[in-house]
Amino acid sequence: MSLLKKFATVASGTLASRVLGFTREMLMAAALGTGPIADAFYAAFQFPNTFRRLFGEGAFNAAFVPLFSKEIEANGTDGAKRFSEEVFGVLFTVLLALTILMELAMPFLVSTIIAPGFSDDVEKFDLTVSLAIIMFPYLMCMSLTAMMSGMLNSLRRYFAAAVAPVFLNVVLISVLVYAWHNGHDGRQVGYGLAWGVMVAGVIQLAIVWGAVRHAGMAIGFRLPKLTPNVKRLLVLALPAAVTGGITQINQLIGTAIASGRDGAVSSLNLADRFYQLPLGVIGIAVAIVLLPELARALKSGNDIEAANLQNRSVEFSLFFTLPSAAALLVISEPIIRVLYERGAFTADSTAVVSSVLAIFGLGLPAFVLIKAFTPGYFAREDTRTPMYFAAISVAINITTALILFPSMGAPGIATASVIAGWINVALLLGFLIKRGHWSRDAGLMRRAPRLILASVLMAAALWAGGLWLEPWLAPLTPLHTQLAALALLVAGGGIVYFGTVFAIGGADVAMLKRNVRRGGAKPAAPIDPE
Template identity: 35%
Template sequence: MNKHGRDIARNAAVVAGATLVSRVLGFVRDMIVAFALGAGVFADAFFVAFRIPNLLRRLFGEGSLTMAFIPVYSRVREEEGEEAAQAMARSAMIWLAVILGGITLAAQVLAWPLTMAIAPGFLRNPELFATTVDLVRICFPYVILICGVALCMGVLNADNHFLAPALSPSVLNVALIGSALFGYRFGYNVAYSMAWGVLLGGVGQWLLQQPYLRRSGFSWRGPWSWRNKGVARMGLLMLPTLFGAAVYQVNILLGTLLASFLPVGSVSYLYYADRLVQFPLGVFGLAISTAALPSLARLAAKGEMEEYDGAMALSLGLTLFISLPAAAGLIGLAGPIVSLLFERGEFSPQAVTATAHALVAYAVGLPFIALARPLVAGFYALEDTRTPVRIAVVCLAANVLLGVLLMVPMAHVGLALAVSLSSLLNFALLHISLARKRKATLVPLAASLKTLALSLGVGLGAYLSASWGLWWLALMPVWVAAYLFLALVLDMAEARLFMDMVRSRVRRGRKRGKA
């Protein structure tokens, strides 16, 4: 394995470890929300209201700002020095606060039409619609806080620090857990209590980043300018990435819009199922693409294209090696997993069945969603931001068309399946385009077939164990161990890379324990 592969594995291990903590807390949060809210009126209202600031977070924050900020910040620092780079970051933060502050004020005034645009089906239920409008007004300012956190993430990642940004979602989860329990314990409306918890979590996420920024030598005090050249350059790079992120988020919003016309609870079924799929995506899929982008960008900038191709192949191979068995396991154990995590309080057996069906449909597309992320990072590293956007537009149209066609016979499950099918199309187009651009084989067929065969074994074993009571839970580590053992026996490079990730994470944990 080359140095770049080891760097990607080491940094991915940091992100994956911190994200694992966040995802576990996220499941605790969802269990508490399922217990306190179930899948009814107030749950649907909160999920829709919280989705709006999340949309802007991904548009202005992780979706485009960070992608555009890191290369410009790094280049300014290298060419003009540390002070110029910090001045550029301060200037970017001022612009961000002004733009998002204006959007937030507009949202307070236009909350009613904004809610109607994202969930028009809620108009049939006046109580549901009015509650959603109120929650939109409370939740929306979160976008200012979380996009500021995203800019902090860009500064820290450029300094090769990944831990604090990856831990940031844990703070939000703790705030939401605490606010939900507070509301339930003292008899307040849990949806409103959690909406205020969103803002509290945003403040906590911002504060978490500050000690690490100071430790790296960064300070928010100092010169800045409305006309900073670095910010202008970043803005130009953001335009295509912003549009690409917008296409992806519109995809999600259209899914919510279509689900609002289905029976009450459909939005919540899709939400809980999506949360389960996002666990492996967040812990490993996002970790690998986050860690790969800086390495790919450096290699492309230096013109070391053979190393670039090798790093990309390793990233894709590792992503497939992790995501494919995860998808198989989720499909095989969909019912038991949903029941174990959510079947209590207001979350009925009918809700378990409906959510499990959505989970199976989402899990089909999990590997393709995961594989698309390093491919997009590869295009950005080559400073090609247009190709992913064009492909995203095509896949948006495909998702809408498939969603409309499938929701009639399959209800909310059809919407989840439409996402998976459009994700398959997205991966295929991205892979074909980048492979042609580089004239290289990015995903070796032999390794992919081995991964597929082993994953089918994991899925079959999981499915058979689903009827053995809680033995399915005890056997999960067995399937993982068997998968890794057989992969190592087959001498798969992806298995060795994954073990390097694990060893790197363990070594860091031991060092912290000794300290």
């Protein structure tokens, strides 16, 4: 299977999840707007979701996958199964203890870490605590899901792990439709969504558990024991968890700071949904597929293939994220108005959320490139260096957000996140080059400026198209007319970008096919830079 097909397999599942996520957010915006119940739900959900990325996806995709792959190479499926059972026993025990501790300490955590700004509003504070208590066990389900997903990715079975997240949105959309049909008030909607998150976590775990069993790697429970392999995993996993969850750490910090102003938490989360579409479809696909492929290439001594994998992944990332960033910067306001502005979501909410989304757009390439660069460290079992860079990024984010938030509000937090993201990218790439782990690629150097030029031309076309379609995108226009106009605008921008990028040599179909195809067991031949 080519690298492109692997990206597409993961991306298709993520795309389905993100599209359903838009539907979910549209329904939530109409039901809750950017009011106190929306603030409480998003703040409460952010906490277990951050821990999920830290102790689940971040740690296991970065630390578990290379070690699991090594066990398969060295000791076959029996050795890999034994290693997985050892890890599962420790992980399950740690997660159970953590969940109990966090549940008992939730009022303290909300007042000090999750949303300290809610402390002055007793009703909002109590609601946030209640919702967080309901949702926190989601962490346990999803961390175990992340481990199973790592196993499936190492076995090159990508579909089940990619499609499982779809069910979170399926369940929450079902809750919202049921609440609308039965006339539930905002508070009932909030509690229904919280319980829906828990149910979705169980469903996702069941899906990947079944897929692992189908792959012939059924895992039995072992009493937790710190074997040499588990100790090695823990040494790698702690810094990898911090690094892999850097975006979520910054979001958690942003949520805590934003809790000091009404509506800021929900505004950040609603904007986050949009830039998470390209980030999830491209960034997560690249990170999930690249890490095990790069680890295999390095362990087999195939440096040419490793270099090709890294450069093609960056090129693939830029090919899609640069136009996405340009589009979010130029047409964020009509996007938010058309998809969100109804019910409890007002024109004032549109102004704030669209400004946040435009700023996030500037950081989109950075957030994806972080996921493309970190496998260059993780595949070499170096998880400490990216952790140090992540710590620097967090410090910059906190400092900048505290400076900008009093004057800018939610857009200030988005600005801080973008600045921190680009600094992280510069550090990751700089040290890869310094260590000789990133070779200069003539094709990438030639095509990247052309991708940028095509994105700029597309942005200009979107700006002009937005002015022409403005009467059909206006607030009082019927929804079907707004949607048709927005679809026409997006489609026109896509035609301009892809037409331009292929015309000026930023990419060509043959290059895309050739540069992402793996050569099988033999060392990959040098790739024509054109």
